[in-house]
Amino acid sequence: MDNQETPPDITAFFASAIHDMKNSLCVLINFLEGYHTGLDENLKSEVAPMLYEVKRVNNNLVQMLAIYKVGNEFYPFEMTENAIDEFVSEIVMQNQTLLDNLGITLELDYDKDLTWYFDRELVSGVISHALNNAMRYTHDKLRLLITNEDDYLVIRVEDNGTGYSAGMLETGNAVSKGVDFASGSTGLGLFFTSMVAKLHKHRGKTGSMTLENGGKFGGGCFVLRLP
Amino acid sequence: MFTSDSIFENRRFLIVDDFQGMRAMLREMLKAFGSRTISVAANAKEAIAYLEQSDKYDAVLCDYNIGPGKNGQQVLEEAKYRHLIGPATAWVIVTAEKTSDMVIGAAEYMPDDYIIKPINEAALRSRLEKVITKKAELYDIQKAIFAKNFNAALSLCDKAMGPGKANNEILRIKSNLLLDIGRYDKAKELFEKILSVRDVPWAKTGLAKVAFHMGEMETAQRLLKEVINESRSYMEAHDWLAKTYHQRGDLEEAQRILVRCTETSPNSMNRQKTLGEIAHKRGDLDVAEKAFRKTIKLGENSILNTPVAHLGLAKICTEKDNPSEALQLLKSVHKEFDDKAASLHAKVMEGVVYQKTGDHVNARKAAEELAAIIQEDPNLASTDVALEAAGFLFKAGDKEAAQSMLETVVKNNHDDDALIDQVKEIFDQAGMENESRQMIDTSRREVVETNNKGVTLAKEGQLDEAIQWLRNAKAMLPNNKQILLNFTHAAILAMQKNGRNDNLMSEAKECLNRVGALDPLEKRRIQYLGMLEAIPSR
Incomplete structure (x- = not known):
C-alpha cells in the first residue's frame, strides 16, 4: 500500500452506494410485503417487525441524504401544489401492508378537495417517519388528520399509546425552537423534521413541528404545520 | 372512465433498469396489474434498440443510473429528440434520489413523473394509473402544440384546469x-x-x-x-x-454566478457550455478550457450535444500553442456533428492553425475548401465566423473569396455601423482600403433600395407584390433583420385585410424566429408576434 495516497473523496461513492442500497431495500420491502412470495398469513405477522425495521432503515437513509443535500445547497427543493387526497392515498399505500400485519388500524380525516404547496418528497419523508414511529408506540390505532387552520396546513399523526415521555416532549420542542443538537436515533428524525418544516416558508411565515400528548385517542401526537 | 385493469391491459410497457432484481420485480408487478406487453432492457443501448424497433410504448419506467453510457434522462432526451416516443408516451424516471443535476433539463425533455425508490406494489400501481390518466388528459394539448395550433392548445389548457386539482x-x-x-x-x-x-x-x-x-x-x-x-x-x-x-455586458458577474453554480451542480451540459463561452470572451482561458472540457465530456452521451465546446476548446488550444489538439478537435467537429455551419467554422480555424504553424500547403488547401463551401451557400456563416473567415482568406491570398464573404456580411447587416467599421478594418489590413469603400457603399445602397421598394409597395396597398418582392429579398439575404421584419409586416397587413393564411402565417413566424436568433431583444419582433396572434383563425 502506498501510504502517501490521499484518502478518497467519500462523496464520490455516495451516489452509487445509495443507488445500491435503495435497490436492495426495494426488493426487501416487496418480498416482505409478500405479494408474490406467497407468504402465508401466520408468517406475515411474523415478518411484520422485519418490514418495520426495513422501513426504519429506509427512513434513516432518506433523512441523512436530505440533510446532506440541503446542507450543501443541492437539494432540488420544489414547492408544488399537491392534492392532499393523492398525497394521503400514496402514504397509505406505502404503509398499508405493514399496518395490516401489525394489526393497527389507521383512521383518515381530511378534506378531499384540499390542495397545498409543499415539497412532496420531503413532507412525505416526514410523515412516513412519524407514522413509522407511531406504529412502534401505539396500542392498535393511528389517526392521520389534515386540516387547514388559519392558513397553515396542519398534519397530525395521533396514536392510542401511552404518549410521549416528558423528556421526549422537551427534546421535541427544543429542536423545533431551533436548539441545535442531535443525540442518538431520536436526534436524526427530529432534526430532519424540523429542517423540512423550516424550509417551508410563505410570506414571512415558517413551518414548524411539535410533539404533544392528547388528540382523539389520548396518546402521542406528532404535529407538522406548513404555511 | 376505464377500470384500472384496462389501463394496464392494453398498453405497452418498457422497463429499463441495470439491476436484475429490480427488473424482475417491476415486471412481476406490471404483470400483476394486468399488462400483457412488457419489454425489459438492462441498459441504455438495449432500451434505445427496443424504442427503435417497436411501435411506440405507452409507458416507460426508466431507472436514472443505468450503468456506463447514457443515464435515464439522456435516454429520454434521445427518445424525444428522435421521435421514438410520441406525445402519448408516459415517461417515468425511477431513481434512488432526486438531485438538482437531474431536474434542470429543458422543459420539453422533462419526464412525466419521478418515482423515488423504494416503492411497493400498491403505490406503483396508483402512480402509474395517475400518470397514464394524466397523459391521456394532456394528449390533446400536446397534439395541438405539436401541430402549432397554439390558440387551440391554450384554450384546451384552460379547460383542463379545475378546482380541487393540483x-x-x-x-x-x-x-x-x-x-x-x-x-x-x-x-x-x-x-x-x-x-x-x-x-x-x-x-x-x-x-x-x-x-x-x-x-x-x-x-x-x-x-x-x-x-x-x-x-x-x-x-x-x-x-x-x-x-x-x-x-x-457584465461578463465578469455572469461568470462568477456560473462558476458558483457549476461547483454545486456540475453536470449540466448547457451551463458548462455557457460558462466556457463567457470565460473565453473575457479571455479567462483556464476557466474556459475547464468548462469546455467538461461540456465535451457531458456531451458524449447526449443527443443534444453541440459542437460549440469543440470549437471553443480548439480556439483555446490554438491560443495556448497546442496546435495538435486543436486540429484533432476540429476534425471531430466534421466527424461527430452533422452541422454545416459548424464544419465551416472548423475549416476556418483549421486554416488559421496551419497558418500559425507555418504549414502553408495545408493552409492553402483549407482556404480552397472554404471558398468552395462559401460559394455553395454564402449565408451559412454567422457574422463573427464570416469576419474570421475573411481575415483568414486574405492571409491565404484568396482575395476574391474574402471579398464576397464580407459583401454578404455588409448586405445582411447594412444598417449596423459598428459592424461595418469592423469590415472596413479587415479590408484595410489587407491593403484594400480604396477598392472596398465602393463595394460597401454600393452593397448598402442596394439593400436599402430593395427594402424601400418593399415597404413602398406595402404602403400603397400592393400587398401581394410587396410580399413577393420581400420574399425574394430574404431568399438572397436570409440574415438581414430589416428585410425579415418588413416581410413579416407586409404579411400581417395582407392577413389583416384578406384573413388568415396558414402558409403565410408560418412563413412570417419563421422570419420572426430568425430575427429572434439574430437579436433576441428586437422590439418589433414582440410587437409583430402579438399582431400575428391577434389575427383570427377562419
Whole structure:
C-alpha cells in the first residue's frame, strides 16, 4: 500500500452506494410485503417487525441524504401544489401492508378537495417517519388528520399509546425552537423534521413541528404545520 | 372512465433498469396489474434498440443510473429528440434520489413523473394509473402544440384546469407556451396570478423571463435575486441571472454566478457550455478550457450535444500553442456533428492553425475548401465566423473569396455601423482600403433600395407584390433583420385585410424566429408576434 495516497473523496461513492442500497431495500420491502412470495398469513405477522425495521432503515437513509443535500445547497427543493387526497392515498399505500400485519388500524380525516404547496418528497419523508414511529408506540390505532387552520396546513399523526415521555416532549420542542443538537436515533428524525418544516416558508411565515400528548385517542401526537 | 385493469391491459410497457432484481420485480408487478406487453432492457443501448424497433410504448419506467453510457434522462432526451416516443408516451424516471443535476433539463425533455425508490406494489400501481390518466388528459394539448395550433392548445389548457386539482402541470405547459409564442403580456398575467397565491420559484422565474424578453433587465435581476434568496438550490434562476448579466455586458458577474453554480451542480451540459463561452470572451482561458472540457465530456452521451465546446476548446488550444489538439478537435467537429455551419467554422480555424504553424500547403488547401463551401451557400456563416473567415482568406491570398464573404456580411447587416467599421478594418489590413469603400457603399445602397421598394409597395396597398418582392429579398439575404421584419409586416397587413393564411402565417413566424436568433431583444419582433396572434383563425 502506498501510504502517501490521499484518502478518497467519500462523496464520490455516495451516489452509487445509495443507488445500491435503495435497490436492495426495494426488493426487501416487496418480498416482505409478500405479494408474490406467497407468504402465508401466520408468517406475515411474523415478518411484520422485519418490514418495520426495513422501513426504519429506509427512513434513516432518506433523512441523512436530505440533510446532506440541503446542507450543501443541492437539494432540488420544489414547492408544488399537491392534492392532499393523492398525497394521503400514496402514504397509505406505502404503509398499508405493514399496518395490516401489525394489526393497527389507521383512521383518515381530511378534506378531499384540499390542495397545498409543499415539497412532496420531503413532507412525505416526514410523515412516513412519524407514522413509522407511531406504529412502534401505539396500542392498535393511528389517526392521520389534515386540516387547514388559519392558513397553515396542519398534519397530525395521533396514536392510542401511552404518549410521549416528558423528556421526549422537551427534546421535541427544543429542536423545533431551533436548539441545535442531535443525540442518538431520536436526534436524526427530529432534526430532519424540523429542517423540512423550516424550509417551508410563505410570506414571512415558517413551518414548524411539535410533539404533544392528547388528540382523539389520548396518546402521542406528532404535529407538522406548513404555511 | 376505464377500470384500472384496462389501463394496464392494453398498453405497452418498457422497463429499463441495470439491476436484475429490480427488473424482475417491476415486471412481476406490471404483470400483476394486468399488462400483457412488457419489454425489459438492462441498459441504455438495449432500451434505445427496443424504442427503435417497436411501435411506440405507452409507458416507460426508466431507472436514472443505468450503468456506463447514457443515464435515464439522456435516454429520454434521445427518445424525444428522435421521435421514438410520441406525445402519448408516459415517461417515468425511477431513481434512488432526486438531485438538482437531474431536474434542470429543458422543459420539453422533462419526464412525466419521478418515482423515488423504494416503492411497493400498491403505490406503483396508483402512480402509474395517475400518470397514464394524466397523459391521456394532456394528449390533446400536446397534439395541438405539436401541430402549432397554439390558440387551440391554450384554450384546451384552460379547460383542463379545475378546482380541487393540483394544476402545476397544465399551468407550466400553458406558461411555457405563452413564452414560446411571445405572448409576454398573457404570460405575465398568468405568472402574477400564480404568485398572488404563492411565491413559487418557477412562476417568479417565469416573470423574470418575461422581463428579460421585454428588455427590462433590472426587473428581471431583482426577481431572480429574490428567487435565489428564497430557494438557493433553484438552479434555473441562477442560469437566468447569469444570462441577464451577460446581456448587459457584465461578463465578469455572469461568470462568477456560473462558476458558483457549476461547483454545486456540475453536470449540466448547457451551463458548462455557457460558462466556457463567457470565460473565453473575457479571455479567462483556464476557466474556459475547464468548462469546455467538461461540456465535451457531458456531451458524449447526449443527443443534444453541440459542437460549440469543440470549437471553443480548439480556439483555446490554438491560443495556448497546442496546435495538435486543436486540429484533432476540429476534425471531430466534421466527424461527430452533422452541422454545416459548424464544419465551416472548423475549416476556418483549421486554416488559421496551419497558418500559425507555418504549414502553408495545408493552409492553402483549407482556404480552397472554404471558398468552395462559401460559394455553395454564402449565408451559412454567422457574422463573427464570416469576419474570421475573411481575415483568414486574405492571409491565404484568396482575395476574391474574402471579398464576397464580407459583401454578404455588409448586405445582411447594412444598417449596423459598428459592424461595418469592423469590415472596413479587415479590408484595410489587407491593403484594400480604396477598392472596398465602393463595394460597401454600393452593397448598402442596394439593400436599402430593395427594402424601400418593399415597404413602398406595402404602403400603397400592393400587398401581394410587396410580399413577393420581400420574399425574394430574404431568399438572397436570409440574415438581414430589416428585410425579415418588413416581410413579416407586409404579411400581417395582407392577413389583416384578406384573413388568415396558414402558409403565410408560418412563413412570417419563421422570419420572426430568425430575427429572434439574430437579436433576441428586437422590439418589433414582440410587437409583430402579438399582431400575428391577434389575427383570427377562419
